[in-house]
Amino acid sequence: GACRVSRREGLEARDCALGRTSGAGVLVAGSVAEREGIVKVEVNVWDVTRCLRLATERYSRPAATLERSARRIADDVVGAITGNPGAFATEIAFIAVRGHDRQVAVMDADGQAVSV
Numbered sequence: 001g002a003c004r005v006s007r008r009e010g011l012e013a014r015d016c017a018l019g020r021t022s023g024a025g026v027l028v029a030g031s032v033a034e035r036e037g038i039v040k041v042e043v044n045v046w047d048v049t050r051c052l053r054l055a056t057e058r059y060s061r062p063a064a065t066l067e068r069s070a071r072r073i074a075d076d077v078v079g080a081i082t083g084n085p086g087a088f089a090t091e092i093a094f095i096a097v098r099g100h101d102r103q104v105a106v107m108d109a110d111g112q113a114v115s116v
Contacts, residue, residue: 024048026081039063043073045080055080071108 030043039061045054057076061069071089078086087109096105096116107114 020049026054028077034063037063039066039069041069041073043077045077 025048027046027048028043029046030041033040039059041059041061043055043057043059045056046052047054055076057073057080059069059073068089074088075086078084078088090109091106092109093104093106096103096114103116105114105116
């Protein structure tokens, strides 16, 4: 990528300069580790232009909820960048029609995980 993540609290000045010349405005970096069914995620969001860390978030979730957790993490990243949380973890309620039956159903924003 255009920037290397420093082990210090922020990016080094040369890393920010590389990011600016590449046109990158934001850098998102992190790590994921799983142990005994628990996934630990760390996400760092930097404003490369100002060489400023916008957010550091740590999550610990059951591996079985990884997809839902990833959507919530994406929402938090969007929120750190824009000031408004994303909509990746949004659920949509609708009326499912099957023959003459109508039921309230819920699905993820991407149309997956439909439940009636």
